[in-house]
Structure formats: C-alpha cells, structure tokens
Amino acid sequence: MRLINTHTLKLEEFHGSIPPYAILSHRWETEEVTFDDYPTQVDLPSDDAMKGFRKIRYCVDQAKKDGLDYCWVDTCCIDKSSSAELTEAINSMYAWYRDSVICYIYLSDVSTSITAVDSRMDDETAALLHYEIGSSQWFRRGWTLQELLAPRRRTFYNASWSKIMDLDKPDGRVSRVESRSPAYQLSVGLTDTIAIATGISKDVLKTFSSTSTNWSVALKMSWASNRQTTRIEDVAYSLMGIFDINMPLLYGEGAKAFLRLQEEIMKTTYDHTIFCWSDPSATCFIRFVYGDLAGSP
Known part of the structure; x- marks a missing residue:
C-alpha cells in the first residue's frame, strides 16, 4: 500500500x-x-x-x-x-x-x-x-x-x-x-x-459489515441501483468489497463483469434473493424474474 x-x-x-x-x-x-x-x-x-x-x-x-x-x-x-x-x-x-x-x-x-x-x-x-x-x-x-x-x-x-x-x-x-x-x-x-x-x-x-448476513443480496443490490461508473466493468468491480468477494479484473469484458460478480456471490451464499429482480424492459409494469441472473444492479 x-x-x-x-x-x-x-x-x-x-x-x-x-x-x-x-x-x-x-x-x-x-x-x-x-x-x-x-x-x-x-x-x-x-x-x-x-x-x-x-x-x-x-x-x-x-x-x-x-x-x-x-x-x-x-x-x-x-x-x-x-x-x-x-x-x-x-x-x-x-x-x-x-x-x-x-x-x-x-x-x-x-x-x-x-x-x-x-x-x-x-x-x-x-x-x-x-x-x-x-x-x-x-x-x-x-x-x-x-x-x-x-x-x-x-x-x-x-x-x-x-x-x-x-x-x-x-x-x-x-x-x-x-x-x-x-x-x-x-x-x-x-x-x-x-x-x-x-x-x-x-x-x-x-x-454495516460486509461479512454480516443481516442484509440480503437483493437489498445490497438495491443500494447499488441507479449508480454510475465511467467504465461499465466498474459497476461490478465497485461491489466486490460490499459482498466480501475477490475476482480478477478483465477490463474490456463489459457487462459480463456483473454476471461474474453474481456467480462469485453464489459461491459464498445460499441467499436466493439474488434471483429476485425486476426487468424494467418488460412490457408489463413490473415483471419479477426468478431463476436467472440480472443484467445490472
């Protein structure tokens, strides 16, 4: 350091x-x-x-x-x-x-x-x-x-x-x-x-403590929603500490970084709220998706 x-x-x-x-x-x-x-x-x-x-x-x-x-x-x-x-x-x-x-x-x-x-x-x-x-x-x-x-x-x-x-x-x-x-x-x-x-x-x-289980994955993701980063990969990289995980940086991978983040999260928790997210592009007002990974926080 x-x-x-x-x-x-x-x-x-x-x-x-x-x-x-x-x-x-x-x-x-x-x-x-x-x-x-x-x-x-x-x-x-x-x-x-x-x-x-x-x-x-x-x-x-x-x-x-x-x-x-x-x-x-x-x-x-x-x-x-x-x-x-x-x-x-x-x-x-x-x-x-x-x-x-x-x-x-x-x-x-x-x-x-x-x-x-x-x-x-x-x-x-x-x-x-x-x-x-x-x-x-x-x-x-x-x-x-x-x-x-x-x-x-x-x-x-x-x-x-x-x-x-x-x-x-x-x-x-x-x-x-x-x-x-x-x-x-x-x-x-x-x-x-x-x-x-x-x-x-x-x-x-x-x-707050990143190692505590007091807050669900979905709740932590909600804190990250509507935030901006200069590089698209940093949407994921800026959340690694919040979820207490580490992973290699691959600038140039684009939105795949957020998918890798979710995969790493699933290796450390059985919290199924990671699958509970809404799709803003859906034709209905809100469509909750269960069993798939989100494209962004």
Whole structure:
C-alpha cells in the first residue's frame, strides 16, 4: 500500500504492517493528480498547477491536524499503468477504507457549511444545506457505496474544505448526546438526508459489515441501483468489497463483469434473493424474474 507522508509529503510504500492513516473519498474531476504527476520534491505545487493538488493538500493538512502521519488518496497513490497493481488495489479497496482511522468525504459541489451553526441559523439556510448535500453527485457514484459503508469514521467536507458533519458523531462540537443544541439537531437531520440520498437506512449506515448476513443480496443490490461508473466493468468491480468477494479484473469484458460478480456471490451464499429482480424492459409494469441472473444492479 502506498501512502502520503503528511510531514514530508512523499509517497511511501508499505507491505504487511500498515501505519494508521486517513483516507479520502471524492469524485474524479478535471486535472486530477495521478501517480506519474505526483512530484518528487517536498513541497506540493500551487493550486494553479493542477486543480487536483488542492484536495490532496486539504487531505494532508487535515490528517496532520488529526494527529496522523499518513493519508491515502486514490488518484496519486495507485500506479494505474500497472495492471497488477490496479487489480490488487481494487480487490483491496474495501479493506483499505475499512481499516482507515478516518475517511474524509469531499463534496466538491457543496458550498454551504455547518461549521457556523448556532441558534441564529435560519430555516432557509438549513434547507439549502440539506438540498445541496442530497443533490451532490458524490452520492451517484458506483464507488461511493463501499467508501461510505466501509470506514469506521466518516467526516464530510464542502468545496472549500469546511466541515459539514461527522456522520459517526452527533456533531464534532457537541460533547454530549443529551445536548439538544441546534447543531446537534441539524446534524441528526443531515444523517436522514444522507439516508434518503443513498437509499440506505441510518441503521445500516452505522452498523454495516460486509461479512454480516443481516442484509440480503437483493437489498445490497438495491443500494447499488441507479449508480454510475465511467467504465461499465466498474459497476461490478465497485461491489466486490460490499459482498466480501475477490475476482480478477478483465477490463474490456463489459457487462459480463456483473454476471461474474453474481456467480462469485453464489459461491459464498445460499441467499436466493439474488434471483429476485425486476426487468424494467418488460412490457408489463413490473415483471419479477426468478431463476436467472440480472443484467445490472
């Protein structure tokens, strides 16, 4: 695993024992910093060099504030020119998010912040925050599912890296659950907004484990429905960690990847809900198909 040292800013490789680290979840946009783009010098270039450096700097600075010596950003910590490294990374991705100390979720299309919430925050501002978060494109990504469910602690930040909320605490500034301050109430409400945006209940958001049998195959697939990935194969590859399976990556196989995913799932479970899916192309309103594999989540 390759990590960014938050003090030297250099990339370091680890095998076996991995030090505590923060991890970033974000959307790939223009001017991302790849492994080949990452500088070998100590200082990161200015934001004018490539826009992707800004979020890397945000992540590094926050990890350092949180007392962590390392952080991980997928854009520059994976050498995607190596098919072997890419395969290992995608098969390990769920575990990397799960084993992180904290996951920083960067919503680049959200501008409103909760950091200044107090008794004077009006309903209109609160409504705008809920709307912006629920409308964020981050929630539409295929890879978001494991990046949201795997980490033990998840903190959301807006476009300027102002803290929105800590999903795993009532609010970072509220020390006691019994404190019913406006900040606490709004934070709880944002958890509802995230549950609505993802289709995942608050209980699952708090307790999910890929090895648990508490949630059926069909339910997990429903969380993945209507999500988008750039590569069609990633519809399947982004779900491997959710179902606790591993399989080779074959970019170019297209929709066959999702069929392989289902075959691997059937090797590990007797859950027949994998066969319970609806065909949107059927002439009737809904036709439930039993005994065959679905073409997509």
